[in-house]
Amino acid sequence: MKTRQEDPRAREVQQALGRALGILRRRRGIALRETAARTGVSLSTFHLWERGEVEPSSEHLRDALASLGYDFYDLQDVLESVEIVSEPLQPEMPEEERLVREIVEDFALLLKLRERKEARILDEL
DSSP: OBOOOSOHHHHHHHHHHHHHHHHHHHHHTOOHHHHHHHHTSOHHHHHHHHHTSSBOOHHHHHHHHHHTTOOHHHHHHHHHHTTSSOSOOOTTSOHHHHHHHHHHHHHHHHHHHHHHHHHHHHHHO
């Protein structure tokens, strides 16, 4: 878990991520406690993620999304729907944030490709 308070834009993104996690959880109608247990973290940790006070690692974020039946594409859709990530990447964006966004996008693509491959294999059976 990382806290990022030194950069106001990073803090804004962290809070947006937390709001998006909360939206996805509520869409499924799953309690905070159950989601935390499914993700393998404490209730207080997941609560801090949703409040945007602590940023989950990419692995924990993936696990949280999977426990809710979502993936990174779904997360990105929620972020865009509330106009958080709708602006294009700008040159003044910190390098770390740009790299994290690229990793998230690449990971989401990898998950989609894997799902398509598995679906194709099942169709062939």
